[in-house]
Amino acid sequence: MPVARDGEKPATDADATGEGLPINEVFYSLQGEGTLAGVPSVFVRTSGCNLRCWFCDSYHTSWEPTGAWRDVDSIIEEVQSHEQASHVVLTGGEPLIHEESVELLERLAAEGYHTTVETNGTIYRDAPIDLASISPKLASSTPTPDRDPKGDGEFEEQHEANRIDMDALSQMVDAYETQLKFVVTDESDLAEITDLVDQVRKATSTTVADDDVLLMPEGMTREQLDGTRSDVAELAMEYGYRYTPRLHVDLWNDAPGT
Numbered sequence: 399m400p401v402a403r404d405g406e407k408p409a410t411d412a413d414a415t416g417e418g419l420p421i422n423e424v425f426y427s428l429q430g431e432g433t434l435a436g437v438p439s440v441f442v443r444t445s446g447c448n449l450r451c452w453f454c455d456s457y458h459t460s461w462e463p464t465g466a467w468r469d470v471d472s473i474i475e476e477v478q479s480h481e482q483a484s485h486v487v488l489t490g491g492e493p494l495i496h497e498e499s500v501e502l503l504e505r506l507a508a509e510g511y512h513t514t515v516e517t518n519g520t521i522y523r524d525a526p527i528d529l530a531s532i533s534p535k536l537a538s539s540t541p542t543p544d545r546d547p548k549g550d551g552e553f554e555e556q557h558e559a560n561r562i563d564m565d566a567l568s569q570m571v572d573a574y575e576t577q578l579k580f581v582v583t584d585e586s587d588l589a590e591i592t593d594l595v596d597q598v599r600k601a602t603s604t605t606v607a608d609d610d611v612l613l614m615p616e617g618m619t620r621e622q623l624d625g626t627r628s629d630v631a632e633l634a635m636e637y638g639y640r641y642t643p644r645l646h647v648d649l650w651n652d653a654p655g656t
């Protein structure tokens with residue numbers, strides 16, 4: 399079913415509102431990205447996002463959000479049905495637009511799970527998060543009219559205005575163990591990345607080491623990654639940042655539920 403735009407719950411549209419969280423999918427896979435790549439994990443994907451990256455690989459949580467409202471008990475039950483997993487990844491869409499994500503994370507922590515939150519870093523919430531996997535969005539993510547997957551650039555201005563919130567980003571970096579995971583489209587992204595990392599270092603009391611800064615090639619299919627991964631690996635070496643693969647794409651391409 400469709401969910402409300404940007405995850406809000408309008409008071410008048412019964413179809414678009416509900417209790418708990420709008421969930422797009424829950425699945426068991428290997429963490430494909432970042433420092434925990436390869437770790438068996440249950441993924442909980444909420445629906446709704448405050449941004450609209452043109453390249454979003456989760457189109458049905460952002461450009462056309464779909465999902466079903468589910469209460470926290472039923473989500474926990476499904477997580478626990480994957481008995482081998484001790485790690486849970488909360489992602490989206492943007493999971494931190496939803497206040498109820500805090501309750502879900504509290505319940506997961508109480509059950510002893512390691513929690514990773516995949517977030518664009520624009521919204522801070524106080525929650526038991528073991529790894530904040532923050533992917534701040536660069537200018538190259540903005541849906542200009544020529545790169546809009548749906549329309550003619552209607553979200554360009556809103557995306558551009560909201561993609562970086564330095565207060566929320568630095569609060570998150572100070573509060574949680576963090577990785578900064580940048581989607582790299584080409585070499586021209588690197589000036590913005592080094593500038594952003596400098597700004598975060600100035601705004602926080604936490605040490606952000608170069609190997610907490612991850613460069614991830616843009617691409618939602620193996621074919622697309624074939625065009626970006628080698629160049630991004632070279633850039634990681636040149637700048638001294640960490641490279642992260644997209645292991646799930648290498649293993650399963652763009653298959654659903656992976």
Ligand SMILES: C[S@@+](CC[C@H](N)C(=O)[O-])C[C@H]1O[C@@H](n2cnc3c(N)ncnc32)[C@H](O)[C@@H]1O
Pocket residue numbers: 447453454455456489490491492493516517518519531532533579581614615616617618
């Ligand atoms: C779908 S997002 C959901 C979490 C959050 N909204 C965010 O952007 O971090 C999950 C991860 O996929 C990354 N991502 C999305 N589309 C991508 C693409 N085409 N190529 C590489 N990474 C992508 C995001 O940057 C983020 O790290």
Ligand SMILES: Nc1nc2[nH]cc(C(=O)O)c2c(=O)[nH]1
Pocket residue numbers: 427428429430431441456487489490516646656
């Ligand atoms: N296997 C796998 N690993 C992932 N790491 C972050 C993902 C995400 O969509 O947030 C993701 C995903 O969608 N699949």
Ligand code: SF4
Pocket residue numbers: 447448449450451454455456459460490491492518535
């Ligand atoms: S912030 Fe994340 S979920 Fe939202 S549009 Fe960008 S990649 Fe997709």
Ligand SMILES: [Mg+2]
Pocket residue numbers: 455456
């Ligand atoms: Mg993904």
